[in-house]
Amino acid sequence: MQIKTPERLTRSVKYILNPKKTNVPYVETEKDFPVTFTEDKKMMQLVSGHQISNVNYADQEFFLTKIMANASNGNPDNSDMNNPNRVMAHHIVQSFAPDENLTPEEIHELGRKTVLELTGGDHEFIVATHVDQDHIHNHIIFNTTNSTTLKKFRWQKGTAKSLKYISDKHADIAGANILSNTMKNSYKKYSAYQRKNNFKIEIKERLNFLLKHSTSISDFKEKAKALNVIIDDTGKNVKYRLADMEQKRNTRDDTLSKRGKYSISNIEKIVSKNVSVFSQSEIKNEYEKFKVEKSDDFEMKILVEDWQVKEETKNGIYIDIDYGLLNSGAILVPSHQVNKLNDGNYNIFIKKKDFFYFTNSDDATKNKFMTGNTVAKQLSHDNQHLVLHKNQYISKLDQIIKDFEYLSLKGVSTGQQFSDLKKQFEKQVHETEKELSVLDEKISRLNKIISAIDGLSSDDLRKVETSEAILSDLKIDKSTKRGDLNKTIEEVKFERQVLNKQFHDIVEKYKTYQGVKENVRDRENDTIKNKEVKR
Template sequence: MNNVHNAEFEMLRTRRFAQKLKGHYSNGKDEVFAHHIIQSFPPDAKITKEQAHEIGEKMMLQFTEGKHEFVIATHVDKGHLHNHIIFNATSNVDLKKFRWKKVTASLLYKISNDVSLEYGIEPIKSTLDSKYKAYEKYRKEMTFSNEIKQRLNFLISQSSSFEDFQRKLPLLNLQGDFYTKSGKLKKYATYKLLDFPQQRAKRDATLSKKGDYLLKNLEEQFKKNEVVLSEDELIEGYEKIKRDVFALPDVEIIIEPWQVSQQDEDFIYLTFDYGIKNQGEVRIHKSQFLTQEDGNYKLQLKHSDFFLLVDSEHQSKSRYIKSSVLVEQLTTDNLRPPTKFYSARKEFIFALDSLNFLAQKNIHTGEQVEDYFSVLKNKLEESAQAIENVDRKIEAVVEQYKYKNPSLEIKKKLEGLYLQNDELKALHQEITKTIDQVEQISEYSLGHKERLQYIPKEKQEQKQSPKY
């Protein structure tokens, strides 16, 4: 900018030049010409007005990457120093419009804190997390959907009819809306959590692409349930499934100390490389980490997790990333393969708990039992196939490098594959043992069964347990 007193004129000329060059003309209606930013400093900040102005200038050069004209006015009339900043929405370098995104304000706040720190101004801890407001809001929305599905899955498996299903919904703090004002059944139901700050109810059609929660499909699922938990047993049963199944992560990866850029009381910040020479930082709550004896961490994630990636240099490139993207990059960086078999374990434990419940109710045959036994057999086959796949990978690595001195990269790769193999074999043995116990007390083998029998685990441990 040539003259601060002509700031408005120069910014408008930049906009006009961009329109002429690109051929995109606008009458100005609903157009954003410039953005106004207020940067405030604590009353006890030991800086001069000149330094406050400097901080504002450094912040804006980093924030706009030097591509937008701006003007700063430092005020001293409010008992604390603060800057009023106007910057041109049209770039005077690439002539592109600045797009204010959901994360822009939080990114600007981070830059302001970083620059202020150079002048001895500590960011206020209570507001440090404000840069993640948009992220937390979006995360909550996703959490609502997953929590609703989790509770619905359990209720559907423990309801004998649609009426029974409706009665049990409030027990798990779920509100369902099924009927029109005239009393007719709606085409789409909506659900809302009563113990979460959920504002908008979720429609059943949006919870599953397969239509698992559509009203027209629920009745068929209820018919399969010969016996279900009573209303008195429901909450205790759900809490058990929550502990045994839903709390398990979907994937687990190793994080080495050099991948941690910083940590505070609640969070660990991981260095994240992406694209060509791009680097950022991802913040993850400490509750998702397990500290290992060798100094490494185990990071446990769910497929539904997502994180805010803050680009270190180009703030405009910051964005949300899924856990799958995070896993791929972090494991590529440290050469340690992830463990990805918890979904099989979840289904196995859920089926086993369900069979235990049915056995306690003296139910040993029928469609319900058949379905859960099928899950056990499927998980057994899946784990066997997974073990074979890992064995082939190990064999291929050994064959390729057995005539060479193994590098650190190869050692880490094999270490990760061996760990995967051990975990999968433990799961396979667990499923095999369960099926063997069931077969021992069955009249027919699992492959040719007409009547299936099962004995609860706690009764198997008794010496004189009754046989069903």
């Protein structure tokens, strides 16, 4: 909440310092809380300040700092004291669950740590912990004028998000529960980030599942209801909406696919080829299984050593990490993406497009999202362990084999549904072979770069000139370290080795399945011939 007038600031300070809201029975503590007596009971008031001499006069101390700032800049129009459009202070409320297992004093300390990190410790502030309701909560008011530079604190687009992540982090480390209604950007939702902001992704995923497991348009529509997809086909275009998400506008089929994949006529054409599908009673559970398997999939596996982990909590691990020059902070990797090893180290499993929120405890203006790809590179750089990549084609081939196995269990080895899946498999095999060639080219290029880097130190001038020409042609800096290149080439070689092995294993599975199918077909033909002979 913004405070824009001196009168409002004075009222706010008086409100949050109310002894009826902040007094608790006295206990021994390292904090210098004010001591009071109520009906002969020794009490202490859960209020404190930073760069404040007396919390009861915090508003006046804020004013003095602002008057000094006004005198320094010499522009009365920029005065917080005289201009009602300028923000004098920010008022923050930090709430905790009613059944919280922390003491009021510990909750107060969480508020102090949160505002210290948000402001960098250069702004006056007061913290008051209210204990008069069923849930304990902190009130924080901080001066927008920096006590050191006399410049203003700018509450920008990402500041609220930064505040929530900082609060989450300190609450999690202390063992507090993270309230979903106040911590809307908690990491639990990061994996659904795109789907919450782009419903098309989730709609297409559900429709694609239904296209594989419906046998008619009526069957498709009934199963769509089970997956919370609302279909309106009364107009020229089919319109889709997710009933279990806050989707305000319908999504037209032509915005999902330019080729009309999700039009009614095309749906009818596709599902009419299906022979064996999940029933209406099975569809929801099977889709949820599919979603779990997909979310558990990963692209990169990284070893994190114990010295890189700042804290381990029930929600995951906080990892110390650098994000650029002189910018150190921490990220949270959630527990479902972490395996703790017997030696105290950790394996984390992430995807390139995952998002992790980086918090710099010394400068909150540097807080920002990091992609999984950036996180992997930085962690690997810090501990010199290889990033193990799981190539995307492995998951694609695995899924097709699962579909083959499903049809096999249902006794389906012919028909359009089987034929389409076979074509899909053959196309994927071709694309995987191309991907293996791309990895070969990448390895060849890296070898070329390494040989040129080595050539720079040659005593032969011609070799040096040739090496410089190669690096210039490949747009590689001559200062590139050989060790970094060696690590990169090992990662690419490992990725290719794993993909190649999985590729051949899956192809063999397919051949085995095809062999069984051929045997079944031969036996069926023999049976038909025998019947004809008997006639």
